[in-house]
Amino acid sequence: MHISFTNADWAVLGGYVLLLAMAGWLTTRRGMRSEDYFLAGHHAPAWLVAVSVLSTVQSAATFLGVPDNSFRGDFTYLGGVLAALIAAWIVANVLIPRFYAMKVTTVYELLETRFDARARRAAAAMYLVGRIFASGARLYLAAIAVSMILFLDVTPQHIAIAAFGLLVFGLAFTFMGGLNSVIWSDLVQVVLYVGAALVVAWTLWASLPMSLGEAVGALGPKLALVNPTFDLSAPWGLFAVLTGVMLLNLASSGLDQDITQRLLACEDAKKGARSLYASVWMSLPVILLFLVIGALLYLHYDGGGTGSFRGEKVTVFMYYILTEIPPGLRGLVTVGVIAAAAINSGLISMSAVLVNDLYRPFAGQRGEAHFVRMGRIASVVLGLALFGMAILSYYWQRYADSALLDFVLGVMAFAYSGLLGVYGVALFSRRGSSASVIAAFIAGFLTVLAFQPYIIDSLGLPAGMKGIAFPWQLVLGTLVAAAVCLSVRGQAAGKGVAQSAPSG
Numbered sequence: 001m002h003i004s005f006t007n008a009d010w011a012v013l014g015g016y017v018l019l020l021a022m023a024g025w026l027t028t029r030r031g032m033r034s035e036d037y038f039l040a041g042h043h044a045p046a047w048l049v050a051v052s053v054l055s056t057v058q059s060a061a062t063f064l065g066v067p068d069n070s071f072r073g074d075f076t077y078l079g080g081v082l083a084a085l086i087a088a089w090i091v092a093n094v095l096i097p098r099f100y101a102m103k104v105t106t107v108y109e110l111l112e113t114r115f116d117a118r119a120r121r122a123a124a125a126m127y128l129v130g131r132i133f134a135s136g137a138r139l140y141l142a143a144i145a146v147s148m149i150l151f152l153d154v155t156p157q158h159i160a161i162a163a164f165g166l167l168v169f170g171l172a173f174t175f176m177g178g179l180n181s182v183i184w185s186d187l188v189q190v191v192l193y194v195g196a197a198l199v200v201a202w203t204l205w206a207s208l209p210m211s212l213g214e215a216v217g218a219l220g221p222k223l224a225l226v227n228p229t230f231d232l233s234a235p236w237g238l239f240a241v242l243t244g245v246m247l248l249n250l251a252s253s254g255l256d257q258d259i260t261q262r263l264l265a266c267e268d269a270k271k272g273a274r275s276l277y278a279s280v281w282m283s284l285p286v287i288l289l290f291l292v293i294g295a296l297l298y299l300h301y302d303g304g305g306t307g308s309f310r311g312e313k314v315t316v317f318m319y320y321i322l323t324e325i326p327p328g329l330r331g332l333v334t335v336g337v338i339a340a341a342a343i344n345s346g347l348i349s350m351s352a353v354l355v356n357d358l359y360r361p362f363a364g365q366r367g368e369a370h371f372v373r374m375g376r377i378a379s380v381v382l383g384l385a386l387f388g389m390a391i392l393s394y395y396w397q398r399y400a401d402s403a404l405l406d407f408v409l410g411v412m413a414f415a416y417s418g419l420l421g422v423y424g425v426a427l428f429s430r431r432g433s434s435a436s437v438i439a440a441f442i443a444g445f446l447t448v449l450a451f452q453p454y455i456i457d458s459l460g461l462p463a464g465m466k467g468i469a470f471p472w473q474l475v476l477g478t479l480v481a482a483a484v485c486l487s488v489r490g491q492a493a494g495k496g497v498a499q500s501a502p503s504g
Contacts, residue, residue: 009331016335046271050278052262055186065405067317070294074224076236083241084280087249092273095254100269105356107260114426119434124357126441130415136389137408145337148318163390167383196336204296235469244471251416258349351378400453410470417477418444425485436488444481
């Protein structure tokens with residue numbers, strides 16, 4: 001593969017860095033309180049929060065993973081929007097009102113009310129482990145793109161260099177203005193990566209020597225929207241979408257601080273719920289756009305188009321961008337890739353949990369400036385953990401030979417299974433204790449771990465377990481975690497029972 005960036009391409013990249021730096025500087029406030037740094041002072045506009053949630057949910061997983069998904073398969077991933085709508089209704093009516101009523105900074109404070117401080121700290125630790133897995137995997141996807149831009153390949157050494165560069169970039173914007181800076185930069189990034197995707201889709205379509213009818217005929221079954229199957233190996237089958245994928249979205253929007261931190265930045269619960277609904281509806285055309293890109297890439301390379309592709313499937317989208325997009329536009333599209341790759345949103349949410357749930361209870365009486373400073377230090381420590389996970393993901397994804405999107409979503413099940421099981425018990429029963437909460441988190445994690453190909457091969461487990469898709473792994477992990485948490489009779493609540501909190 002032979003490419004070269006022109007001066008116009010580099011100028012576009014430089015302009016993007018300058019634009020983000022300006023956005024971060026303009027939204028930085030002096031003398032911030034921890035509430036300002038972690039929750040934007042509860043004054044973030046609902047529409048902006050919706051855009052920020054959209055950016056956080058999709059990121060590099062959408063920009064690279066969704067085209068890869070439709071290039072390999074079909075459009076059944078779009079069914080995930082239905083699962084997201086069901087999950088959003090549950091979160092908006094059950095969880096968000098409770099969080100606002102309790103005036104929490106992180107969602108894990110609810111478990112301190114229901115059980116005690118140990119349960120809250122266990123949930124915070126479980127979230128951090130899960131978010132390191134999930135955000136580290138996303139950083140790996142982003143590093144694929146940057147490695148191809150810089151080195152034209154995806155070797156382990158170049159993936160490491162690209163991941164470290166993205167980490168430094170993300171830390172810079174996290175340091176500036178906390179959550180307020182992050183959500184405004186999210187707006188810039190969404191506009192850029194959606195704009196870049198439109199450019200790619202138009203360029204791809206213009207290059208195909210066929211009419212719309214011929215393209216539809218050539219794609220045939222690849223345009224399928226629903227796969228009504230019980231097949232445990234089909235991650236986007238209808239029943240997997242309505243169970244495991246719905247649970248994935250429920251945990252993502254209501255129990256994952258990365259998303260709920262944005263919803264809690266609104267003025268009240270109604271605006272938080274409105275932001276969540278809006279983000280789901282906005283995701284529909286964006287996901288469809290990237291699915292169309294994958295289908296057009298299939299037509300371009302494998303379905304009678306003029307292109308020729310012999311590289312790894314994980315690089316097909318970047319290969320097209322770097323070899324066939326015209327100079328100047330190539331820089332714009334590359335900016336879109338890097339915008340989708342931003343990790344600052346994950347860093348600010350993880351630092352909020354580390355500081356408020358794990359550090360603050362033992363810090364004693366300290367000024368607000370101290371906790372803002374600790375939040376920034378925590379971002380650096382957590383960033384290094386993400387870097388390590390990105391390197392691990394390179395080998396993990398190749399060993400599992402899974403599609404990029406399935407891999408990134410699958411690693412989220414490690415933490416989500418325990419969180420879903422524990423919160424289900426906490427909200428809808430009076431059983432469980434802090435000890436059973438901790439045991440449930442461990443049980444959920446180990447259940448998902450048992451389905452990983454490397455573990456199956458190492459322990460000589462039945463080979464058929466490898467074929468069980470990540471939504472069903474999440475369902476099983478959640479059931480195991482809930483059973484473990486329910487196994488103990490209820491204890492006295494720490495500050496009152498969570499069920500008594502207003503629900504809407």
